[in-house]
Amino acid sequence: MSKTKEWEEIPTNEPDRQRYFINEDRKLLMLKEADLGRKLTFHVTTFGCQMNARDSEKLRGILEEIGYIPSESEDCDLVIYNTCTVRENADNRVYGRLGILHGYKKKNPGMKIAVCGCMIQEEHVVNRIRESYRFVDLLFGTHNVYQLAELLHESFMKEGMTIHVLDKAEKIVEDLPQVRTYPFKAGVNIMYGCNNFCSYCIVPYVRGRERSRTPQAILREIEKQVEDGVVEVMLLGQNVNSYGKGLENPISFAELLLEIDKIPGLERIRFMTSHPKDLSQELIDAIAKSKHVCHHIHLPLQSGSSRLLKDMNRHYDKEAYLDLVRRIREAIPDVALTTDIIVGYPGETDEDFEETMDVVKQVGFDSAFTFEYSRRSGTPAATRPDQVAQEVVTERFNRLLKQVQEDGRNRAKALEGQTRTVLVEEVNREDDSLVSGRMENNSVVHFKGTSDLIGKIVPVHLTSCKGFYYLGEIAN
Ligand code: 5AD
Numbered sequence: 409m410s411k412t413k414e415w416e417e418i419p420t421n422e423p424d425r426q427r428y429f430i431n432e433d434r435k436l437l438m439l440k441e442a443d444l445g446r447k448l449t450f451h452v453t454t455f456g457c458q459m460n461a462r463d464s465e466k467l468r469g470i471l472e473e474i475g476y477i478p479s480e481s482e483d484c485d486l487v488i489y490n491t492c493t494v495r496e497n498a499d500n501r502v503y504g505r506l507g508i509l510h511g512y513k514k515k516n517p518g519m520k521i522a523v524c525g526c527m528i529q530e531e532h533v534v535n536r537i538r539e540s541y542r543f544v545d546l547l548f549g550t551h552n553v554y555q556l557a558e559l560l561h562e563s564f565m566k567e568g569m570t571i572h573v574l575d576k577a578e579k580i581v582e583d584l585p586q587v588r589t590y591p592f593k594a595g596v597n598i599m600y601g602c603n604n605f606c607s608y609c610i611v612p613y614v615r616g617r618e619r620s621r622t623p624q625a626i627l628r629e630i631e632k633q634v635e636d637g638v639v640e641v642m643l644l645g646q647n648v649n650s651y652g653k654g655l656e657n658p659i660s661f662a663e664l665l666l667e668i669d670k671i672p673g674l675e676r677i678r679f680m681t682s683h684p685k686d687l688s689q690e691l692i693d694a695i696a697k698s699k700h701v702c703h704h705i706h707l708p709l710q711s712g713s714s715r716l717l718k719d720m721n722r723h724y725d726k727e728a729y730l731d732l733v734r735r736i737r738e739a740i741p742d743v744a745l746t747t748d749i750i751v752g753y754p755g756e757t758d759e760d761f762e763e764t765m766d767v768v769k770q771v772g773f774d775s776a777f778t779f780e781y782s783r784r785s786g787t788p789a790a791t792r793p794d795q796v797a798q799e800v801v802t803e804r805f806n807r808l809l810k811q812v813q814e815d816g817r818n819r820a821k822a823l824e825g826q827t828r829t830v831l832v833e834e835v836n837r838e839d840d841s842l843v844s845g846r847m848e849n850n851s852v853v854h855f856k857g858t859s860d861l862i863g864k865i866v867p868v869h870l871t872s873c874k875g876f877y878y879l880g881e882i883a884n
């Protein structure tokens with residue numbers, strides 16, 4: 409076969425093109441297997457959020473289709489680091505661990521190391537890896553995860569580091585292989601990217617503008633998952649409340665939820681993340697009247713100070729947030745509310761921080777992720793001269809943490825003695841006479857049971873609350 413003939417055969421449309429490269433990679437892998445007298449193994453390590461976790465499932469799906477065998481350890485033939493850059497310590501962890509991978513590669517020179525995800529969308533990161541981590545084979549960004557087979561092929565065929573980063577998403581490619589971490593629950597991307605440009609946040613720069621998948625593609629994916637045994641889905645997007653705006657036939661997130669709610673066999677629907685500025689009354693009402701949408705809303709507050717919220721470009725103030733919480737609780741009295749809060753945003757005064765503490769106390773969150781502000785170069789907040797001193801941040805952070813932990817314990821304690829439905833996820837890792845699962849509000853419950861309950865939703869009596877988890881008994 410001549411070279412030109414071969415070239416002509418490469419499909420230009422997706423996903424056919426990737427399927428072609430999956431086949432080509434499989435042939436290359438078989439040659440390597442014959443050489444080594446064994447199968448080749450891979451490991452994908454995920455840093456960061458659920459979006460990345462979902463992308464990693466896609467990466468794993470492609471690799472398994474090529475013929476790689478999953479490995480528990482990073483000491484294997486192909487490692488992919490799917491990175492996060494939302495806070496600085498996420499970046500530093502990746503650099504540290506790359507050094508360890510280098511050690512494995514010295515023992516196994518055929519090993520391939522790939523780094524992808526949010527960090528790679530930043531030029532300074534690519535330059536640093538290119539200059540100081542030359543043992544890395546492949547770099548790609550957030551917009552071309554679907555191209556893994558093609559990029560791997562290039563990396564097999566040529567010397568040196570393969571680098572492919574797209575500035576913006578070209579398309580949403582559907583129908584590529586993917587593996588699910590759990591057989592009974594699945595993450596589903598409903599949209600990609602973010603248009604909000606909160607002043608501290610790097611995400612819009614590394615994940616690009618908002619793109620919604622069509623409702624047909626989403627419903628088809630979930631229906632297929634349910635046929636495969638999925639009972640719970642988590643709908644994923646940086647700001648799910650603005651779902652559907654750019655579509656040819658615009659549809660609201662509330663309408664999408666109610667469509668998904670009708671899928672027979674689907675028991676639980678979760679979603680994250682909601683932006684308070686876009687959480688409509690229509691959505692609150694849809695959750696309240698749906699049969700399967702979990703009564704849990706993750707509603708990032710970031711700060712309780714209206715002055716800082718304005719500076720952060722959040723488009724709501726303290727009063728609007730509190731009013732939203734009031735309306736949510738009125739419509740959905742048993743709702744669990746969780747949040748994200750940043751401490752030490754540039755210019756945060758004692759008064760600003762007290763406003764945050766005030767909102768936290770007034771709302772009483774079920775749980776909260778608290779973060780020290782991290783300066784991300786390229787974001788407007790990073791250039792501010794009035795960065796807050798570390799010891800002030802630490803003191804505020806500890807006070808806030810104490811408060812959210814106390815609130816979390818109180819909220820959890822209030823459910824003691826009730827019977828709640830639990831999706832059983834696994835046999836307890838420490839005591840195999842117990843199984844562990846999650847309630848609708850995402851809290852963990854351990855109770856006597858066997859592995860045949862995994863993937864089932866059962867009623868459980870919450871006998872005692874142990875702070876952030878419960879011990880229970882199956883209720884029949
Ligand atoms: N510093 C600290 N926390 C941040 N987050 C986003 N950017 C930063 C930053 N620069 C937090 C926000 C967001 C969560 C995912 O991460 O609270 O909701």
Ligand code: SF4
Pocket residue numbers: 602603604605606609610611612646647683
């Ligand atoms: Fe970042 Fe704000 Fe977008 Fe969330 S909504 S990803 S905090 S820019």
